[in-house]
Amino acid sequence: MQYTPVLVCLPIADRSRSHAFYRDGLGLDAVGVPADDGVPEPLQFAVNPGLNLMLIPTGGFGWVIGDREVAKPGQSEAILTLGVGNPAEVDGLVARAAAAGATVVTVPGQQPWGYEGTVADPDGHLWQVHAG
Secondary structure, three states: OOOOOEEEEEEEOOHHHHHHHHHHHOOOEEEOOEOOOOOEOOEEEEEEOOEEEEEEEHHHHHHHHOOOOOOOOOOOOOEEEEEOOOHHHHHHHHHHHHHOOOEEEEEEEEEOOEEEEEEEOOOOOEEEEEEO
16 A cells, blocks of 8 residues: 655644745745735645655644643654755755754765765754765
């Protein structure tokens, strides 16, 4: 069985800030019609034809996960990886994300498994950019 699209859902603190970061920092296209605040509701981005990213305000995220605690900023249970074609693209995307408000967690460089760098978005979610 195949599920399309697959949604990766992340809790966020501020819809407008997150919308601007994912649009400007990672270059993703928002999906859907803008609400009164100019941000699509629900806030989703197309990562590729089979994967969308949904950003959910922390309160709404709590409704979905029930009794579980929403992770605090800076706590990560997952690393999301974007594959690019070459080291120059890694450098460029990490720089673009940093300019849009990301924190550089791992400066781009060669690792045994490929060239990569990691940033944390404004809510602390980790994004690894990898060329391998």
